[in-house]
Amino acid sequence: MESRVLTSELKSQIGQEIDLVHEGVDRFRVLTPFRFTDGDGLGIVLKRDTSGWTFTDEGHTFMHLSYALDARDLQDGNRRQIIEGVLSSFGVTERNGELVLPTDALGVRLGDGLFSFVQALLHVTDVNYLSRERVRSTFLEDFKSFVRGHAPEGRASFDWHDATLDPDGHYPVDCRLNGAGAPPLFMFAIPGDEKCSVATIAIMYYERAGLAFESLAVFEDMARINRKALARLTDVVGKQFSSLAGNQDRFAGFIGDHVVLTAP
Amino acid sequence: MEPKHLHFDYRDRIVPKTKVGAHFQRDVEVRGEGGSEFVIIARQSAINPIDFSIILAVVPQDSYVRFRLRRYNGKAHPHRNHLEGGPRFYDFHIHMATERYQLSGDDEDTFAEPTDRFGSFDRALECFVDDCGVILPTDMARAVRLFE
Numbered sequence: 001m002e003s004r005v006l007t008s009e010l011k012s013q014i015g016q017e018i019d020l021v022h023e024g025v026d027r028f029r030v031l032t033p034f035r036f037t038d039g040d041g042l043g044i045v046l047k048r049d050t051s052g053w054t055f056t057d058e059g060h061t062f063m064h065l066s067y068a069l070d071a072r073d074l075q076d077g078n079r080r081q082i083i084e085g086v087l088s089s090f091g092v093t094e095r096n097g098e099l100v101l102p103t104d105a106l107g108v109r110l111g112d113g114l115f116s117f118v119q120a121l122l123h124v125t126d127v128n129y130l131s132r133e134r135v136r137s138t139f140l141e142d143f144k145s146f147v148r149g150h151a152p153e154g155r156a157s158f159d160w161h162d163a164t165l166d167p168d169g170h171y172p173v174d175c176r177l178n179g180a181g182a183p184p185l186f187m188f189a190i191p192g193d194e195k196c197s198v199a200t201i202a203i204m205y206y207e208r209a210g211l212a213f214e215s216l217a218v219f220e221d222m223a224r225i226n227r228k229a230l231a232r233l234t235d236v237v238g239k240q241f242s243s244l245a246g247n248q249d250r251f252a253g254f255i256g257d258h259v260v261l262t263a264p
Numbered sequence: 265m266e267p268k269h270l271h272f273d274y275r276d277r278i279v280p281k282t283k284v285g286a287h288f289q290r291d292v293e294v295r296g297e298g299g300s301e302f303v304i305i306a307r308q309s310a311i312n313p314i315d316f317s318i319i320l321a322v323v324p325q326d327s328y329v330r331f332r333l334r335r336y337n338g339k340a341h342p343h344r345n346h347l348e349g350g351p352r353f354y355d356f357h358i359h360m361a362t363e364r365y366q367l368s369g370d371d372e373d374t375f376a377e378p379t380d381r382f383g384s385f386d387r388a389l390e391c392f393v394d395d396c397g398v399i400l401p402t403d404m405a406r407a408v409r410l411f412e
Contacts, residue, residue, distance in 0.1 A: 021354060031342045031354060038359070038371040041342035041352070043315065058311040059286025060340055066307060067319060068330065071284040097285020098311060222329060227366065230329070242329070 018114075020046070030055070034118050036064055042121050044114075052104025055117040059098045061124055068223055083124055090120035099124070139220040140174070142244055143189035147175050150252045152259060154178075165209045171202040177258060183212040185258050188237075189244075191220040196229040203236045214238050214258070218251065265333075265397035266296040278318075278389060280306045296397075303330055304392075308338075308385055314356075315340030316385045320396045332373040334396060335359035336388040343376050353378045356388070 021029040026048035035041045043060030046053060062074060074083065087094060091108065092101045099121065103113035147156050160176040161169040177185040186206070188199035196217075203215050215238045219225060222242035234240065239254065241247040270277075280288035292304040301323040309315035316338040321330040337343075337357050344352040347368060355378040365374040382388040393400065 029340075029354065031352065033344075033352075035344070037374075039343055039346060039374040039376065040337070041344070043341040045312075058315060058340070059309050060312075060315055062285050063287040063289075063307050063309060063315070063317070066284065066287070066289060067305060067317065067332070067335075071287075071289065074285075095286075097287065234324070 030114065032114075032118060034122060036125060040064070042118065044117065044121075046110075049102075051102040053110065054103065054105075055101040055113055057099045057121060061099055061121050062097050065125065086120055086123040090116040090123075092117060092120040139191045139244070140189050143174065143218060146244065146248065146251070147177075147187065147255065150255045151177055155259065162206070162209075162211065165206065165211065171205045172198075173202060177255065183214050185255075186213050186215045188215070188217045189220075190217050190222075190225070190233075192224070193226045193229045196225050196233050200229070200233045200236055203233075207236070216240070216254065218244050218247075220244065265395075266298050266300055266302075267397045267399050268294045268296050268302055269399045270294065270401065275386075275389070278304055278306050279385070280308050283310060286310050294398075301325075305330070306389075309340070312338075312340055313385065314338040314383070316388065318385075318388055318392045320392070331361070332359070332371070333361050334392070335373050335376075336382070336392050337376070338385070338388070339383075343378075345375055347375075356380070356382055358391075 017033040019031040021031065023029050023045075028046045030044040030046050032042060032044065043057050043064070045056050045058055047056065048054070062071060065071070065074065074080065083094075086092075087099070090101070091106055092099050094100075099117075101108070101113055101117045101120070103110055106113075108116070144158055147158075155178040157176045157178065158174065160173045161171060165171075173186045174189045175187040177187060186203070188195070188202070190196050190199060199217060206213060215236070217233060217237045217239070218241045220243065222230065222240070241251050244251065278290060278292055280290035282289055287310055288308045290306045292306075294302045294304060296302055303321050303323060305317070305319040305321060307317045316336075318336040319332055320334045321332045323330060335358070337359065339354065339356045342352050342354045343357055344350065347364060347370075357376045357378045359373040359376040361372040362375045366372050379391075381391050392398070
């Protein structure tokens, strides 16, 4: 096929995917093929205000993110910094949760403005994942620090493995909370899918070996774990906390209860 | 669907009133007759009143995952069911959890169908109550029927 024909066909097909729906005076809904992970398209409106023609999401993007994420998480910290960087890169500004790109005020052509606006919205929806990756390196340390702060001196053994049943350390336990006179508590810190599977295997290994123990998993963010990996761990683990940050009181209480129940 | 008894005025408790950015939000936890834990997630744009979402999610035992079973969406974005290859539509619509979309790696409630049963948040909430096994206090149910 000639490049001229290919170009024409491509332009035609792309053009058909962009549509405007008239919704009142100087206001149009912009339909594009770009979507969130649940199949819903991006919410985009083109309307004329005091600064001229402006693309706006009318707050839809942050609202959509709030289905699964606490909207307050977007207001500060790493996520806020990343969002601001994304918006700045594409000339988009935020007005109390509404994302806008004023094309006339910026001297931007409508087509270019739409591409920039779409890219900005897509990057914003990705930001949760990116920010979690960025802070992941501190999660295990946060976990250990928290347990150290709430377990009595000498009762917690980190990066533990059973010297007899697992001399090579193939089935590590992030923290074994000593329960003299009662089963110990095996705790696993889960930052991602791989660790989720490793924890599942370790629990099953010690169960099959006949070791008496209780188990607990703390996720960096349970919502980001692959469903199948999570289902397998759920089948074998005793207690789960979906995140460390949001469950510190409950987690501390659980450690405290275990220590009391298993006190020598 | 597992019955869920509400022992309160559901309009006051579910209609989102807390403003976060450019939308209002409210999450209400409800226990089903069989003991399952559900959460009703309500969102409504402060800018465009027909941009809303009313979600029924179940929280599996011993977890904090919110698995979205149904989602009643306003008319503020297009949708396409990409596995079926159907046309894009722009209308009020209802999402529902399906096994096929989960198996394909999509969100559980990716599949959606357009609907003409509601055109406002309030009417969508009534459809939600009708469809999702929500059982209102007797007086409230009577009032809703009279209202219709």
